Amino acid sequence: MSGRTRAGACPERTCVGCRDRAAKNDLLRIVVVEGVCVPDRRGTLPGRGAYVHPTRVCLDLAVRRRAFSRAFRGPGALDTTALRRFVEKGEQATP
């Protein structure tokens, strides 16, 4: 494993809200458990994941664009209440 370049050391994902690419670490992974969007902070939950900036702006964009339903190929609206609460709490914690 010698001569490894730095490229690819930091995997990128696309935010489903603003559609910008960002380092995976800067985005919040979302998974769906029984129709409810839940934040997967450690990125360890099984199943399909979607990535979004942990901000209300991007979350709102994602909800408005039905990005989660599309990302998870869900039949209808997904519950994002817990997700929103999580993001709002995180924003308050950041000075």
Ligand SMILES: [Zn+2]
């Ligand atoms: Zn975003």
